[in-house]
Amino acid sequence: MARTRPTKRQLEGLLVTALYGATWWGILSSRTPFNWVLTVASGITAECVRHSSGRDRLDCLGDAFGAIGGISGDVETGIRPYTNGIAQTKTQIISHALKQLPMGESLQQRFLDRQGVNTDWFEGFEKRCAVLVGESKDGKTFLLKWRLQRFIEQHPDGHEYYIGDIDYGRCHEGDTPNTWFDSPVGQAVFTTADDIAAKVRAIAQDIRDGHDAAVPTLIILDELVDTMEDMDRDQFEQFMRDLKTIKNRGLKAGNITFVLGLHSTTVGETGIPQWLLRGVETIWLYRAGQERANFLHLNGKNIDECPKQLARLPRSFNGLRPCIVYSDKKLSVKAIPTLDFGNIEVKYSTVELSAIQQWEQDHWTPEKELTVLQKMREREASGKTPYSNRDIMPIIGIRQNQCVRSNEVYEHAKSLILALWESSKKSEG
Incomplete structure (x- = not known):
């Protein structure tokens, strides 16, 4: 800034x-x-x-x-x-x-x-979906990592978490690379836009299908804007729909929440829709909170007063770190309390997946859906029936000898494909 x-x-x-x-x-x-x-x-x-x-x-x-x-x-x-x-x-x-x-x-x-600086808002941040905005050296990743630690401590009897971080293993000069408590890449940590979008899609689809999470689940997406820039238009729009599903229905579906980390909320620059910025708790850290452009998506005189008020405060005092918080549709200057990392040992283990869930996680991705639709359209254009086991099933990882009624994965995949085709035809007509 x-x-x-x-x-x-x-x-x-x-x-x-x-x-x-x-x-x-x-x-x-x-x-x-x-x-x-x-x-x-x-x-x-x-x-x-x-x-x-x-x-x-x-x-x-x-x-x-x-x-x-x-x-x-x-x-x-x-x-x-x-x-x-x-x-x-x-x-x-x-x-x-x-x-x-x-x-x-x-x-x-x-x-x-x-100045009214206090930490009364922080308990809510520990539990709800949130957006965390911080410029370089503001402490954004530190706070995201602390949120993960707190989530693990709050759910000792079982939990799941997924991290999206395209800058995994990188850090500022002089800092220690953040590996999210050495969580396994590919299992808990995802480092490409495609993998991040696919994981969020799978979680949101489970919610839409009426499946509750077996244990409380936290999704942390750092460097969100840079991640979205690596998505194509269709993928981005689906990604936003998935986040909206999690925001609106995640708590009721087994306590599923997300925290998003980004550098800016400037309207027209980040691509973040206003429904998301206005619909979740948002925290602007010290430097980001002094940039008025970050608040133009909100209304009220506080978008002028709060950045000025924050600029008058020290970066920290007695362990408190001033910030700006948007909560319950109100913008105000608050403070982050003293936060320390405990000596916790993270033992990441996923809930055992059914054969259908494992197949969906590995093969039923947005990219594969588009490929399936394209193949079905090609068959229809050549005068053939759109669906064919021989042409379609290999695209989604099912071999010809697995295409039998006794195979629950095959039956489930076929129903998804036919529903996808029907939905596509309705949208075209």
């Missing part, structure tokens, strides 16, 4: 805060008349500047945070190749300074309390 330079108001707030700090320092350390004169002058100047701008001390503190964020943002852009520490340092400058002063921490806590 592009940083704006500090405003005059923010610089005045920074000046007043610095003068108050110098005053307190002088009170604690002055030993000569000259030092006392400087101390008194510093305090008087701070009060004069504050009164002339019509602000109280907490307002000045908030503007100081905003100024530090802008100044250090420009510095970070220039020196990022040479240091990884500036990101943790820039929003703590004033916090550390305040801790050295009498009542400094109390003043900062009063400022945060005035």
Whole structure:
């Protein structure tokens, strides 16, 4: 996100805060008349500047945070190749300074309390479908990984989870690659758009068919926008329909939820439909939350006020990390509590699938459906009956000698194909 330079108001707030700090320092350390004169002058100047701008001390503190964020943002852009520490340092400058002063921490806590920053929303995030928006280094993947850990802890008697991550094993410079607790690729983790779409399709189809999940199920899709860019139009539209099914019916179908991770919610740039952004709990992390364009799909004055309010807050304070939350159709500034990873050992084991379920998972994919329809249309165009065991079944992994009525997989596959053909003809007519 592009940083704006500090405003005059923010610089005045920074000046007043610095003068108050110098005053307190002088009170604690002055030993000569000259030092006392400087101390008194510093305090008087701070009060004069504050009164002339019509602000109280907490307002000045908030503007100081905003100024530090802008100044250090420009510095970070220039020196990022040479240091990884500036990101943790820039929003703590004033916090550390305040801790050295009498009542400094109390003043900062009063400022945060005035902003209404709290963690009362977080319990809902642990349980519901959600969208998590964060720019690079905002901590998006960290929070997604924590959500997975929390899900595992909440369901010790049985659970399933599926991860879609096209950047699996990659990381920012200096970070440890995220392997989702060493979950098995191809079984729990899917790394291509086709595999991710197929897994989501299978789960949504089970819901539509009236099959409840055997155990609570969590789907985490990181880097969602980049994943969708690798899908063709039909695949993308089906993917959105599948997510909608899971959002609307997943909780009633055995506690199935999803969490989506993306960098932006800017209208017209991501391809994410508005029904999804408005229909689930959405969290914008620190930097993403200061970009007003991320909120244009919402209504109300808070789309202007919340980013400005977030910019006045430190990146973290006493373990809390401010963010913006859209929940119950309301946009507000909240905070993420202190989160730690426990020493959990993930033992991933899937529920044993029936022969039909295994066949659907392996062969009944959106791509295979399109191939089947194309073959049936070719047969019809040449004057043949659309369906043929010999021409159709090999496409979906069923050999000729398996095409017998006693084979439940064959019978199930045939019924799906005929239903698919009938649906296709209805849509054409």
